Amino acid sequence: SQTIHQWPATLVQPVGSPLSLECTVEGTSNPNLYWYRQAAGRGLQLLFYSVGIGQISSEVPQNLSASRPQDRQFILSSKKLLLSDSGFYLCAWSYGTLGNYGYTFGSGTRLTVV
């Protein structure tokens, strides 16, 4: 069966520090991968998605970047965190070109920038 792992679960980082969140998927190949952010009391905002190794699409230009160095690995990074980067970050995967089979989410990372 397919599983998705996301870590760390919680993170407290000072303003200006770098960030690296990792997401890996097991049990499938060539998944579509997504990074979402959920600010307090708000819905989900799509940050990046990837349909293949090295292919990254950015939905919202900002202080963050994403990379997909391996087929089932998706990394969210920042060189210098801002207070506004605080939030709940979710990784997800899907398969198929139309997403008709749904999306499976990781357990999330709570990032607090102080």
Added chain:
Amino acid sequence: AQSVTQLDSHVSVSEGTPVLLRCNYSSSYSPSLFWYVQHPNKGLQLLLKYTSAATLVKGINGFEAEFKKSETSFHLTKPSAHMSDAAEYFCVASGGSYIPTFGRGTSLIVHP
């Protein structure tokens, strides 16, 4: 283009009473529709999905949803609310691209 509207930001029910969470969609094609549940500080869990088969879809934990094309709706229901149902619920549409469209979420509050 597609959009998803969850008509209520908050729904409050008493334990043991029915639950209705409303979702309307707009799409230029026939989308696949999903309901997800999110408990505090957790990821999203798939409750149920509609993918052009039966219009009445049964999901986990006693939830079900009915796809009504004429009304462009996909409302989520449960006959009897349980305290553990208190969570955030998201209606999602997908199809035609890699990117799903999320509703803004409905917070379900269950009173004892």
